[in-house]
Amino acid sequence: SPIFPSGAAWARGLLSWARPERWLASGSLFPLSCIHTSTSLQKIGKWEKKNRIVYPPQLPGEPRRPAEIYHCRREIKYSNDKMWYLAKLIKGMSIDQALAQLEFSDKKGAKVIREVLLEAQEMAVRKHNVEFKSNLHIAESQTGRGRYVKRVRYHGKGMFGMMKITRCHYFVKLVEGPPPPPEPPRTGFDQAKEYVQQLRNRTLVHTL
């Protein structure tokens, strides 16, 4: 059939895949360094890997790149929707203001997020070369859905229902520097200006 190559080519392909000389190069038949031994650890999430990127050293003329610290906590026993309100609260705040707001919030997720922020702050100072621990602001703060588990919820009169035990993840990105000023709300004047600009941008197509 046209899918498989002819005999000699197929054998060559097989041998090129096997390549026994590669096995013997490092001295033993099964060198442990080549094999993935991550069976016990769960796979490392994308957010955790974002801390590993290393930029090349900056040239003297370039503007200073602010330090970015990514931190997250997985499988928090809290609802995704409820955690979203807290994540929305602290988006764009400085870290001190965020910690103050979370300290006096009555929600269960506030305590968890506060711990995550403190951990991230400490990581920033120790490992990411941040000079002042207050000079950080929250650039991104998001929640994700964790693994749900379905369980039986017993009602009266022998009735039952199925409930979901919800868990969530929380992701935060701290950036060095003061928080950016909040965007001024769009006024009617801005909208009118945009409309006029759209009218002015109109042209005739397929003409001279």
Next chain:
Amino acid sequence: VLVLVRSPLPRLRALLQRCWGRLERGLWPGVFGDRSPPWGPALAVQGPALVSEGINDAGESSTEAPSLLESIVWMAAPKHRRTIEVNRCRRRHPTKLVEIKRNIDVCPECGNLKQKHVLCGYCYAKVKEETRLIRMEIYKKEGGPFNAPAVETVVLYEGEKPTEKDEGKRIIERARKRPSWFVQN
């Protein structure tokens, strides 16, 4: 996992069946009976239909079915699925978002954060701990419940002597330096 569902009450089921039957008979009168449908060639005499309906009515009214229970059939229910856009508009409305608190200050004593109308948590915890230790000393002195004397109590720390104001009062000794916030009279 074995799960049992109890069938709904047989009375309820019978009631629902009767209601549904009445509905059908109300919508298509004369179809469910022993006669041909009314749009076919019908007899001028309506006797048998009335008689059969009368029997049915008598049968139903004998087994009581109050009108309050019949209204179960007409309960409010959502007609259409709420789209995620509509749901988001409701869930993310500014009134539902968490408000930022503007009544947070710094405690002048310890420097921790505190709400303006609430005691500082750290200072309160400090006082609570000291009170607990004083109470332990009191318990050791009294030796059991219901032994509280009918006089006032004075707490003295290391190196303090009872003054003439503390004449008839019970004295509790604490083996530490007087804390700065516990002012002596």
